[in-house]
Amino acid sequence: MQAVREECMTIPVEQVSECTTPRRCTHDYQVSCQNCRLGSICLPLALESDDIVELDNIVQRGRPLQKGDHLYREADEFTSVYAVRSGTIKAYRVTDDGREQVTGFYFPGEVLGMDGISKNAHACSAKALETAAVCEIPFSSLEQLSVQLPNLQRHFFQLMSREITEDQQLITLLSKNTAEERIAALMLSVSSRNARRKLSATQFRLPMSRIDIGNYLGLTVETVSRVFSRLQKLDILRVSNKEIEIVDVAKLQDIAKVIIEDN
Amino acid sequence: MQAVREECMTIPVEQVSECTTPRRCTHDYQVSCQNCRLGSICLPLALESDDIVELDNIVQRGRPLQKGDHLYREADEFTSVYAVRSGTIKAYRVTDDGREQVTGFYFPGEVLGMDGISKNAHACSAKALETAAVCEIPFSSLEQLSVQLPNLQRHFFQLMSREITEDQQLITLLSKNTAEERIAALMLSVSSRNARRKLSATQFRLPMSRIDIGNYLGLTVETVSRVFSRLQKLDILRVSNKEIEIVDVAKLQDIAKVIIEDN
DNA sequence: TGCACCCATTGAAATGCATCAAGCCAGCGC
């Protein structure tokens, strides 16, 4: 499984749309919105097929990002929002005293960059955690198209609203929950987002480092590591470096308390 | 000063638009967007005067809320967003184990309720911390009008984006900062939001209780209280119950580290 | 093959905040 991913990563041209099968990826580099596997969980949701063509026309598909490449940086001029097609993107900001705060992880089908709208400059940086491909959606075009397609406007409002509610869930998590609860909630979140993409909900590879996890959840690396060890000892998780297997979903949900939604 | 506010609160009909002068409030109950004092920091920002009339037509101004009244509750059907005209609104959600998490405080000129768009149901509850008046903006009308007025669409996108960046700032605060830093940041935030409304940036009355502050900042009441005492002892703040005076802004900023923006 | 580097794990000690507990003060109804 891991070998396949590695293979994929050496053939960026071929793994633009998500590569999940053990077979060699055959996705077209320039796959359109109409036949993108992610369609139903990405922007085109709720659009008529004629409308999707119009959306497709404004979407720009650039070269894949290599691990560590930046999609944009804090304070960069805001021009576009981005839909992830493959790989994982980490959004983060640097605090005044130089430390990093991870504000989100974006998986295929998810849209990022909307924080830049308010000031016309990105409020955070976005960096690829692994080889990744994104669709760039120029915001001015999106605005214009939204005026013609009320469904698109609606959908984009919903996307932004969703970002808000997710941030608020994270706020609650950080404010009220223990280290164990936070980790459990994150694992369930990754799990359900995997399931949404028809991948395994119980076995997956975390694309981010322990440092990133800790940073996102307001914990130190050491605490993250300890919690993983503890959950493994309790036969709730099986952890091998970045490979995670959820052995006991019920117990994990019990620990997380937070209900992880996946729509 | 406090006496005036009290007077105002007994005459709700008259204090709909913000009451800040020692004189008896003379604001019209049905003040329109065109001549609302908050115009420049509320939705109509960036609209032509003709457009403001159109916006004004869809805005509904109901009876003021009394302290403790709910504007909406979690899971209520989402129909409108709300602009605060006077008073303060607290947004909060109840966690699965019954505890409360305050997600935001909304002052005059600020817009709330956008979290409800994604699921067509409110993701949190909103409650008046004191007598408050709000403008209700039916979302379907706003959507329709946005299609006609690209500036309005843009502005609403910006409002939502702003909510996202503010939530992310809170995430950083909760994840990285000490109790002292969090309180300092909140005081500076209230201060700058007051200044935006041409009120004193150094002397104000906190509309929320210590419990709410703690809840918002992920701290217990006791810690909040201790921090206030400490900051008072250091001659940075003067605290008398809910009345706050910022004695040393520089030191407060120094503690907060976070740069509080006010645009 | 071996070195260097980064990431992850584990242990021991330190600490900031929560928890528990008691007391104070203001407002309010009786």
Place this chain on the structure above:
DNA sequence: GCGCTGGCTTGATGCATTTCAATGGGTGCA
């Protein structure tokens, strides 16, 4: 006035997580 209640403050103690420190394992490169 009296006693009640709710919000706020202050002190003593405990604990979860951080901090400091050391070690191990994987990966890339010479």
